Amino acid sequence: MRILYTIALCAMTAASALPCISRGGGESAAVAYKNPLDVAFGDPFILRASDEKYYMYGTSENEKGFRACVSDDLAHWAELGRVYEGALPESWTLKNFWAPEVYEIKGKYYMLFSADWKENPANELENFRIGVAVADSPDGPFKDLMNRPIFDPGYPIIDANLHFENGRVYLYYSRCCYKNPVASEIADWARKQGWFQEIEESWVYGVEIKPDFSGIIGEPELLLRPPVRMDDKQAEWESRSVTSREVNRRWTEGSFVFKKNGTYYMMYSANYFGGKNYAVGYATSDNPLGPFRKAGNNPVLQKNTDRGGDVTGTGHNMVFTHADGTMYCVYHGRTTTTGDKRMVFIDRIEIAPDGKLTVDGPTTTRQIIRQACGPGQTPGLH
Template identity: 80%
Template sequence: MKIFSTQTLCAIAAILVTALASCAKPEKSVTYKNPLNVAFGDPFVLKASDGKYYMYGTSENEKGFRACVSDDLANWTDIGRVYEGALPESWTLKNFWAPEVYEINKKYYMLFSADWKENPANEQENFRIGVAVSDSPRGPFKDLMNRPIFDPGYPIIDANLWFENGRVFLYYSRCCYKNPVASEVADWAKQRGWFKEIEESWIYGVEIKPDFSGIIGEPRLLLRPPVKMDDTQAEWESRSVTSREVNRRWTEGSFIFKKNGTYYMMYSANYYGGQNYAVGYATSDNPLGPFKKAENNPVLQKNTDNGGDVTGTGHNMVFTHANGTQYCVYHGRTTKTGNRRVVFIDPLEIKPNGQLIVNGPTTTPQIIK
């Protein structure tokens, strides 16, 4: 029997590995192009236990929410309405916004914003956060309770959840409605006779009970528009005011995730229906802050100033693909789509120094490997 040396055996092994690799089926890549053929605002993507991707979002003139399904993130099929405001004692059956769906113990929980029926003062904006549940990501989702999770005493929208060590954290945005705030930007606009006051929306965080029945402790203010005009964030977060578009400054559409021990909270500023809607982010070492806004904000905004065709980019979420790539999913508009909000997906990366970058908005073919 011939005896091979260790060096020869290693060489043979290397040849076999190379040969097997050459015979392996190449990984399939998928090409897509923004905007996707999905007319959603506030999009949210879930990869369910059935291996498929589901997208939920705000639909125009819907008394609830539709969903789409995909096998590859590029090609989406509308599966119709998955939730309808079925509890008239709770919701006014209008203004259903920003659904997010989470898979917990083989059930699917949808958090959403809607007009709460209980409105003794007849407020024009009376939004609260509701929860619906289903046995399938395709629905139908049914209200978990005949009430919101809690009532903070002011309208709130844009629920987002973070789960950690058995605890659940809820993030939401207080609406601008009846929330006038003193600031140098407000004084500047008032001196010019543009607006009498500037209303603002702020992002809060609070721990909630795992069964969604209520909150634990008091909500904490996490993010708000800058007070001083020399704040490095003031220019981009105030464009709806400085362009005389509207007398409001928004901090909304938050989405939190954790990377390398740091909590990243992405958020949107400016009027969602205008061209200046844009996305920034802030970081913290604690899920309830304090958060520090990033110096490279905004990380996603209109590209028309650079010859592009995309405006109104905002209300994003972050999705991690099986290949490890993170993607920013958001809505925007083009000249072709007009005022209709449509969905975009672009790669997101965290640099070694912790800086977050969104490689978009793009309208050229992109590849998902």
Template identity: 70%
Template sequence: MKKLLLYSGIIAFLVLSGCTEKKSKTEYSNPLDVAFGDPYVLKASDGKYYMYGTGGVKDGFRVCSSDDLVHWKEEGQVYKGNTEDSWGIGDFWAPEVYEVEGKFYMFFSAQWKENPTNELENFRIGVAASDKPTGPFKEISNGPVFDPGYPIIDANLLFSDDGRVFMYYSRCCYKHTVKSEVADWARKQNLFEEIEESWVYGVEIKPDFSGIIGEPVLLLRPPVKMDNKQTEWESRSVTSGEVNRRWTEGSYIFKKDETYYMMYSANFYAGKNYAVGYATSKNPLGPFTKADNNPVLQKNTEQGGEVTGTGHNSVTWSKDGKKMYCVYHGRTKASGQERVVFIDAMEVTNDGKLLVHGPTTTPQVLD
């Protein structure tokens, strides 16, 4: 009897003291206690997750680490630009880190200091390397990966089955005026005289990331016709009178079975209409077909929720690799204009449809 009472007391103590943490470690509510824009999660070979993103430090990037995707530890600044040795100046954003043969490579966007015509948007993509996911990351060259002749952002990589590496990026809207029925409509409505657009391109990149192979291929762009199924959700920043730009940016590609899925964000990143769609292809450089069930992630205020500005996502997997999670930024009433991180379950159904089960703010368990 004394042993039974002793065991009962131990169990009660563990429960009350929180030592039985299996449930508490995985139960969470969005948003996470992490303020990042453009969040990217690396599932590293050391068994941990590392999250990189835009904001939180001056002149570069910081990283947080986690064992369970819920509790994140601040690891500090991992890259610093705006130095004499860096090619990038001004703002830095959209870092993504890849582990390759024991080293870690960070792709990021920044303003290129080589700017003889004083362009307002002179963005390019660079690479920095480190022996650890927590840095410090040092640039592998004194310039961007390549110069296409126009500003580019939001690099994302695909390591294909045949050993080739592909880089995807977004051409900026800056000085990229595009004719379309949407632009004609906006002009007739006296909203905007012209509409600028950003487009997603793909290109093979050298295995050492020192340059590209071949020429970039246009993969995704906003629709031209008003009756296109994608026009309504991809044009909300224009049709609401918010801004004279239509974006296709923040791409993230992965392969499922024999299909390549490219997720992308549309509308103004700082506005409520930022949303995510996807397109599919049988080849890494397309052609890609946009999905009928787009958008797969968007604001939920019309349904009584409080989340807006959902976008620029990455994808990560559970420790056993069986479950997929969409990692993205958004805004709530509490966060105001600050972008905070959300993680929600996602899946590809048996009939090939990609679904994101979000945005959520109610308690749930992350398996």
């Protein structure tokens, strides 16, 4: 895999390194890039590993596992090829590998992912669970840690995300829409229109897990779901897949939790991931397991075609903080040029003194990332 690093570049469109400039008595270099990156990932996730390189993982079309890219500066990305392949036939069917996230823990690298579990006596069409694979290096190869999922909640789940705090580990995931019809005013409305007989929903849950990933501690808590009432401020944007007559489902998925100034932020995606209305909102809490309150300025990231742009399908994001303190949102989206392919975008996030979160995107204009000059002075992720 490491050989591919030197021969196969997935370089960001129009990325370039600019001269060092003085910033407050120090020296820094500016690296320019434009969205979308030339990386065809859905559900992207970036890890800064102990080797001071940035590793990006994501969902690839028809991939029986996961590929990765690596970068020194967040602007130029090299292809590493496949870093995980579903290898245990007693665990996973070789299809539908989604949403990998990788965490470095005590010198090991742990990949959480969604996949079709082999144990399926009822022959369910959607039988996803959360698996864990481990590697000695961020570029793999990752091997299954266990021949089973972390746990079985009795329904399909996807989009695992972890939060670590004070020696405890919290897992967030989305219950799939599959066979989860929910009574709501939007469901009643769609039925009266003669469009859909029922509306299925996906909900975000959280639960503490054992540090060795062998199981959960306590019972999962329901943290986020689509609005029940149509006069809810969130109902319009979270119901667009239904009101556009796209599909009879409402999603709450792709959750990502981080803590800032004592507040827990959960970003999440709503609407059909394959459509134009996929968008991102957030909720806040004083506790890692809620209750979470959705923000009044949602959605904070959505299509820009009504503003003269050509980006749609923006969603399933993660967040990192650069060494200079700038926060970035990493997500996938589509443009008229890229078509149905999900491409990676990186845009800035701002959190105001009152806690209000905004995303400066989607952008397709030239963006700058500051880099420290000199050997060994590379930016960091927190």
